[in-house]
Amino acid sequence: MSSPVAVEDLHLAYGERPVLAGVTLEVEEGEVALVLGGSGSGKSSLLKAILGLERHQRGQVRLFGQDPTALPEEEAAQLRRRLGVVFQQGALFSSLSVAENVALPLQMHTALDPAGTAQLAAGLLELVGLGPAAALLPAQLSGGMRKRAALARALALGPELLCCDEPGAGLDPAAGAQVDQLLLQLNRRLGTTLLVVTHHLPTIERLAGRLHLLEGGRVVFSGTLAQARHSGPAGVAAFLGP
Ligand SMILES: Nc1ncnc2c1ncn2[C@@H]1O[C@H](COP(=O)(O)OP(=O)(O)OP(=O)(O)O)[C@@H](O)[C@H]1O
Numbered sequence: 001m002s003s004p005v006a007v008e009d010l011h012l013a014y015g016e017r018p019v020l021a022g023v024t025l026e027v028e029e030g031e032v033a034l035v036l037g038g039s040g041s042g043k044s045s046l047l048k049a050i051l052g053l054e055r056h057q058r059g060q061v062r063l064f065g066q067d068p069t070a071l072p073e074e075e076a077a078q079l080r081r082r083l084g085v086v087f088q089q090g091a092l093f094s095s096l097s098v099a100e101n102v103a104l105p106l107q108m109h110t111a112l113d114p115a116g117t118a119q120l121a122a123g124l125l126e127l128v129g130l131g132p133a134a135a136l137l138p139a140q141l142s143g144g145m146r147k148r149a150a151l152a153r154a155l156a157l158g159p160e161l162l163c164c165d166e167p168g169a170g171l172d173p174a175a176g177a178q179v180d181q182l183l184l185q186l187n188r189r190l191g192t193t194l195l196v197v198t199h200h201l202p203t204i205e206r207l208a209g210r211l212h213l214l215e216g217g218r219v220v221f222s223g224t225l226a227q228a229r230h231s232g233p234a235g236v237a238a239f240l241g242p
Pocket residue numbers: 014019037038039040041042043044045046088
């Protein structure tokens with residue numbers, strides 16, 4: 001079976017400014033992959049290129065063995081629907097309630113009737129502990145609640161791969177730990193492959209996945225946390241701290 005994500009020699013620039021300069025990275029089925037790197041190192045850009053939201057200039061992104069840019073639009077969209085995403089800022093629709101935000105992908109991409117959609121959305125909100133907040137608008141939520149609502153929405157179509165940009169950003173330590181636990185449960189119980197961007201050490205320790213350090217537009221280290229600490233290049237140890 002093909003890997004959910006295989007990135008090869010990816011180059012991405014914004015105008016004249018190169019951000020990714022030859023990234024090669026593979027995420028295997030069922031694993032937890034963590035992308036690390038300093039602020040501005042291109043982590044979110046890499047995620048966007050994988051999701052097809054930014055166009056790369058060179059190299060290739062393969063999802064489940066297929067290059068979406070080589071497929072007809074509808075097939076590429078179908079392929080990308082196998083991926084769920086939680087953006088760095090949550091990116092909820094501000095005029096829709098929490099329940100409506102979660103229901104939206106179901107309305108767009110399934111044949112469920114309104115009652116079935118509402119029931120499934122309610123179940124997803126229970127899963128992330130937001131049942132009582134279903135009727136609230138995003139502006140009425142705390143940062144942690146917003147992140148969990150975005151997670152519920154990302155899970156609506158049962159993604160095989162979940163991409164999550166800075167799951168703990170802006171959250172207090174307890175809320176951050178809760179989001180990490182949810183991610184772990186998804187991975188352990190449902191076998192969802194995770195691709196998580198983070199530079200938060202407690203998250204890195206909790207998710208205990210394979211690390212990929214992005215530096216100078218490339219992946220300069222791939223391996224476990226223990227390997228990074230004991231035998232990684234100096235830059236990795238410095239990044240992780242004592
Ligand atoms: N849409 C865009 N247009 C122009 N430049 C961009 C765009 N998005 C990102 N950049 C630039 O690309 C570089 C990498 O940004 P990116 O958001 O990928 O970094 P990051 O590693 O996710 O950082 P952070 O940890 O702060 O989230 C930055 O210098 C940023 O200014």
